[in-house]
Amino acid sequence: MPRIGYARVSTIDQDLDVQLVRLKAEGCAIVRSEKIxxxxxxxxxxxxxxxxxxxxxxxxxxxxxxxxxxxxRDVLNVVHEAEQLGASVTVLDPHVSTRGEMGHVVLTVLGMVAQMERRFIKERQREGIARAKGVGVYTGGQRRLDRERLRALHAAGHGPSVIAATLGCSRMHVYRIL
Incomplete structure (x- = not known):
């Protein structure tokens, strides 16, 4: 029974290494990862x-x-799609698997908690930004890409794929800035 790992972080600034090491240690022969x-x-x-x-x-x-x-809904859809193919889904922390009936219940509850957590984080973020704007210290988020370097690479004749690889971003991001 092959174990296939999936690792994800939200931004290009975050590190996937901890997840990748853990998934390999758990016996995942194949591990796919992304930063999105x-x-x-x-x-x-x-x-x-x-x-x-x-x-x-x-x-x-x-x-x-x-x-x-x-x-x-997204989590449950992923679980459903995996099960439609005859596969199971296992979460390592806390250890829950869809092989047993209780696994489905626990995953549903954990999915609801994750969704609530995301809403709480966004709410706190909005409140913090509103407070910072109120006292005049909010200047907006910091840019993650050096736009001048991107434009310089473009002016030097490099294509979007090369620029994206050099700067560690997606081609779509390059196109948006150009």
Whole structure:
């Protein structure tokens, strides 16, 4: 029964190493990873690659449930799709698997908690920004990309793929800035 790992972090600044090491240590022969928000399934190419690859008896393994998604519906859809293919889903922390009946109940509850947590975080963030604006200290988020360097690479004749690889971003991000 092959174990296939899936690791995800939300931004390019975050590190996947801890998840990758843990999944390999758990016996995952294949591990797919990506750096993209878990707020929705849109744009999550690696997850879209893993799901149809699952075969009966396979096990999709993630370190934490929020790596699959932040919305309960998304998490349950991933679990459902895996099960339709005859595979199971295992979360390592806390250890829950869809092999048993209670696993479904626990995953549903954990998915709801993850969704609530995301809403609380966004609410606190909005409140913090409003307070900072009120006292005149909010200047907006910091840019994650050096736009001048991006434009310089473009002016030097480099294409979007090369620029994206050099700066560690997506081609779409390059196109948006250009």
């Amino acid at each position: 928000s878990g707020a929705s399934r849109d744009g999550r190419a690696e997850l879209a690659t893993v799901l149809p690859f699952l075969r009966p008896g396979d096990e999709l393994v993630v370190t934490r449930l929020d790596r699959l998604g932040r919305e309960t």
